[in-house]
Amino acid sequence: MCLVPGLVVGVIVGVVLVAVGLPVYVAALAFVAVAAAVLVALWQRAPGAVLRAVGARPSREADRPRLHNLVDGLCATMGLPRPGIAVVDSPVPNAMAVGRDPATATLVVTTALDQALTLVELEGVLAHELVHVKRHDTVLATVAVSVLAPCSLVLGLPWATERVHSAIGRGREFDADQRAASVVRYPLGIGSALESMLEGHDRLEGHDRPAPWPPGSGRAAALTRWLWVDPIVGVPADQSTEGNLDDTRVRAAALSLD
Numbered sequence: 001m002c003l004v005p006g007l008v009v010g011v012i013v014g015v016v017l018v019a020v021g022l023p024v025y026v027a028a029l030a031f032v033a034v035a036a037a038v039l040v041a042l043w044q045r046a047p048g049a050v051l052r053a054v055g056a057r058p059s060r061e062a063d064r065p066r067l068h069n070l071v072d073g074l075c076a077t078m079g080l081p082r083p084g085i086a087v088v089d090s091p092v093p094n095a096m097a098v099g100r101d102p103a104t105a106t107l108v109v110t111t112a113l114d115q116a117l118t119l120v121e122l123e124g125v126l127a128h129e130l131v132h133v134k135r136h137d138t139v140l141a142t143v144a145v146s147v148l149a150p151c152s153l154v155l156g157l158p159w160a161t162e163r164v165h166s167a168i169g170r171g172r173e174f175d176a177d178q179r180a181a182s183v184v185r186y187p188l189g190i191g192s193a194l195e196s197m198l199e200g201h202d203r204l205e206g207h208d209r210p211a212p213w214p215p216g217s218g219r220a221a222a223l224t225r226w227l228w229v230d231p232i233v234g235v236p237a238d239q240s241t242e243g244n245l246d247d248t249r250v251r252a253a254a255l256s257l258d
Helices: 003-019 024-053 065-078 111-116 119-134 137-155 157-168 172-181 188-205 248-257
Strands: 084-088 095-098 106-110
Touching: 003 024, 003 137, 024 095, 024 106, 024 137, 065 084, 065 111, 065 119, 095 119, 095 137, 106 111, 106 119, 111 119, 111 188, 119 137, 119 172, 119 188, 137 157, 172 188, 172 248, 188 248
Parallel strands: 084 106
Antiparallel strands: 095 106
16 A cells, blocks of 8 residues: 555656656666655654644553553553553544554544543453554554545545545454454443443534544544544434444444344
8 A cells, every 4th residue: 555656656756757858767766766765654654644633642641540551451461562542632532543563553542532431441442442453453544544645635535535444444343343342351341332432422413513523634634534443423323324334333233232
């Protein structure tokens, strides 16, 4: 995914150089150099770009001891290095994870997450995101947002958002729910957390000025919708959920049957 934009930019540079009269071998070298530079830049900077887009800042353990303690315990259980923890100012309880690999992953939570959920529910949500980290889902998700952000300028934001969802895999949130339930002490926590989030939708919609979602500014922030554990905040309740296993309503209903 990082290579495709590099190849496109490299081809454009190579064609321009040939058009102005430079030798073909010079254009070929420029093509390789530019393609490699774009690839490395996207790979290295994608996680930071997503964190900046959603307005995430580092979380101090002293401010959220319960959150940090749960992450420590889950990482020990799942055999993961402790990820960085960042927070986004939002009244919407939600979480996501970004990073190139487990060693460089960052777990992102909203300020409302720790406040709105019980201990058992919070553990379930954190386990869900750590499942993404352990399976390296964060790599594809982070890069997909960074690569498709410029494409949205030409092809439109709705198109790009759907491509992000397709690229990271439809049904990945549903699958992560199942795996998270198998690693926590109280498997019902993740389903209860999703129910609490759905109840929060109704409260937010009742406000005259509902909280904006996704958080942050710019196209990259909007493209992160399908990276969050609850991706349907702000989506009309009557919108069809048929065939969408990542819809929070569908997942909550499925978990209630287990």
